[in-house]
Amino acid sequence: MKRILTFIVGVAIVAGAVHVATVQALPRVIMAKVMSAIAGDAEVNKFVEMPLATAAARRVVRPSPDLAYSVCILDLSKGAVRVQVPLTGPYTSVALYSSTTDNYFVRNDREAKGKELDVVIVPKGAAPANVPEGTDVVTAPTAKGLVLVRRVVESAEAFPALDEVRKKGTCAPFQG
């Protein structure tokens, strides 16, 4: 009798632990996979301009075909990173994601203080120094993560001009 009870309790404990571990690990595992898929052999802390999504785009689920994405894989282990993003209409946003998929910061063109979105991303526990005026300072919850810039592409004809502007964006280590 006791053996049966131990067996049931044992199975329940193992199942509970595995259940929680699986659900909690999934976002981290998927995010790590996506980051390496997007980055490929690209450098960290540098923007990569993604082509417009088509049926051939199979790296990230449910891509929006009306958005031009730029991605910067963040590695804050050596210090802060600054992101400067020129704006295009009718919508531009800069979103920061942690390595557990949380979206911990987002700004769009309507909230921009000037002609660009300007953000300094600081690792946990580090104090930013000499940050230019008008720049947002954000503390990242994890050292690894990514910056995702979204630009609405109004029509196929509007894309070439927009593409020229987005290439002027920078993601680079920030020496405060």
Next chain:
Amino acid sequence: MKRFAYWGGIIVLGLALGVGSAAFMLRLGALDGGYSVGPWKTGTDFGSANADMYTRARVALYGLLALDRKETMYYTASTDDAGKPLSGDCTYVVEGKDLAARWWSVTAYGPDSFLIPNEANVYSFAKTTVKREADGHYIVRVSADRQEGNWLPVKRGQSFDMTARFYNPDAEVSAAPASAELPRITKESCK
């Protein structure tokens, strides 16, 4: 040997039950986060740091790199207004007004959550691309067969779903997601 089978049984059964129940929970409700408008379903915590572990895992599986609701709201429909699953063997009429947002789009996805290959290379309709009637509302036909006017292609023989994106939704929509107006989805014919 008996001892080994006993403890081994606990571990194997625990593993199977743990992974199985996790998969069950994550499939349960996929992306219907709680609010619905007809067949369109949304949640309010996608991509937010407040998301619980199940929501976070579901987003990673079905909608990675989502934005929070002040920035974007996502509504997904996998059935028509009558509650029948969307099928590439049928033609649907999607009819509505501008969504209450700064910019919006409606995109069709295959059962694998990727865009659906088609000869027209059209995957969505949006505020700035949809052709409108005289009063400003739009009528879009969703079908595997080419259509006159607005056509959103899907693939014959497979299911699909549609995601409506509200970029910078109006304050009323983010405050009360169930109050949003979304297009009607009516089955017109099937093959």
